[in-house]
Amino acid sequence: MTTTTHPRGHRIVIVGAGYAGMFAAVRTAHRTRRLGTRITLVNPSPRFTERLRMHQVATGQQLADHRIADLLAGTGVAFVQGRAVAIDTQARRVTVERTAPGAGDDDPAARGPEAVPYDTLVYALGSSTDATRVPGADVHAVTLNDPRTAHEFGTRLPALAAAGGRVTVVGGGLTGVEAAAELAESHPGLRVTLLSRGVPGSMMGTRARAYLDRTLARLGVTVRAGVEVTNVLPDAVELAGAEPVPSDLTLWTTGVRVSDLAARSGIETDARGLVVVDDRLRSVSHPEVYAIGDAAAVRQPWGQVHGTCQSGLPTAQHVADALARTLRGRAVRRFRYGYFHQPVSLGRRDAVIQFTYADDTPRRTYLRGRWAVRYKALVSASPVVIYRLSRRMNVTAVLSRGGRATR
Known part of the structure; x- marks a missing residue:
């Protein structure tokens, strides 16, 4: 044409x-x-x-x-x-x-x-994270849509960690996994819980997912898979058919809207x-x-x-x-x-990279540990580098x- x-x-x-x-x-x-x-x-x-x-x-x-x-x-x-x-x-x-x-x-x-x-x-x-589908999520939970809101969330963590407070991350996709790991590693005093309808990192291969699970456990993240969130309160997250999860701060990472x-x-x-x-x-x-x-x-x-x-x-x-x-x-x-890949940071000192087929289904190959951290850092930094180079050449x-x- x-x-x-x-x-x-x-x-x-x-x-x-x-x-x-x-x-x-x-x-x-x-x-x-x-x-x-x-x-x-x-x-x-x-x-x-x-x-x-x-x-x-x-x-x-x-x-x-x-x-x-x-x-x-x-x-x-x-x-x-x-x-x-x-x-x-x-x-x-x-x-x-x-x-x-x-x-x-x-x-x-x-x-x-x-x-x-x-x-x-x-x-x-x-797109942005949709916190409107569950009652209370748009009022009592924080999303990562706005850097200012995310920064304000971060300023509350040191005092909460010193008091042994609870933070709940809702959503077992890659964003939720990264957030839970980052919270647990950067503020060890926090009690971090990850809530997910499915298995966290379910799109990854068996070995990469097993490494992800071990790392979350090592960081002290409590994972509750197969649960449905029905309401978010100022101090708790309510689940279908289960006791509420106490939560001083709730981070919402599931659902997409445009x-x-x-x-x-x-x-x-x-x-x-x-x-x-x-x-x-x-x-x-x-x-x-x-x-x-x-x-x-x-x-x-x-x-x-x-x-x-x-x-x-x-x-x-x-x-x-x-x-x-x-x-x-x-x-x-x-x-x-x-x-090509699914790069997942697990705090600043660990990561796992699942390589994929064109349709995003996992290959057998994956990368973990120190080299995965370097790989992920390179991936995260690459867009800004591409923009700057593209001003002068076809990158x-x-x-x-x-x-x-x-x-």
Whole structure:
């Protein structure tokens, strides 16, 4: 498929500056730097949030402060600090409510919403933890959605650990496992409990999962699998058919939700609110809209891609390259992707890496201990490194043929 267009002055707007949105902005700028395109990145916060490290923030650790403007330096991308609240697909414009003053503005609220026009829209609003499905979770539990909330959670831990307090982590996915291990290692005085409907780390192979279990036990984490949380109270977590679990602080890591902006704007979405895309990652209802990362319902021959940084970066890379090719009147290839690994930190001194087939099912090979710690640290740091290098060269997020990429 070859599409011709007039690239000079072509307006590309990217909404969302998570892992996928940031990469799309920087790589698109580099790939189209001679075409006269105008690229705008819209995001509510001036900081780039490293979601892979949010469990560290929740234990009180200080991370690097990556400013979006600094990551975009030299790219020519215009950064608008604001929240996208509406998309007019007929007029092709995004309504943005500023969350910080623009040039010459003293009060962003005084300006009111502003329209940002586009010729091509890249939808990268990502996902967040859904704490609304169980009563009390959104009131009495903390999520890792907001760095400020996670930091506040971490400031309460030293005093709680000194008193032998209880912290409950709800959710046995990789985020819950990492958070429970990090809490137990960094604050040994805490009594940490991990609650999970299924087996924690169930997507991993038998040997990697056994190592994970042994490490959680060594760190003193109490694991209760096969339980259903029915209510969250200020001082306890209630379970179906079992006694409540006393909890001074509760961390909620299970459930996923996405923004309803696409659905409200008439862009076709699936039952979960993900933008339905074709094999080039364009919206099936609005071809001038691309969706990437957690916001897109991406199908591959082996099944549907689930949202992670590992899969988000390749979608961003594909769309940046697709835009560059389209603006030059060249054919766009189909998006191909397969998973490569499941890296899990178990505190700062231990980790386990499960290598996978393309469909994310486990291979026999896994890595543990000291080398796994180094591997995981490299993986977590790689997105920011990729962004900085991509300002000057075409850096790929793909490890091997078929689209396998770092998480």
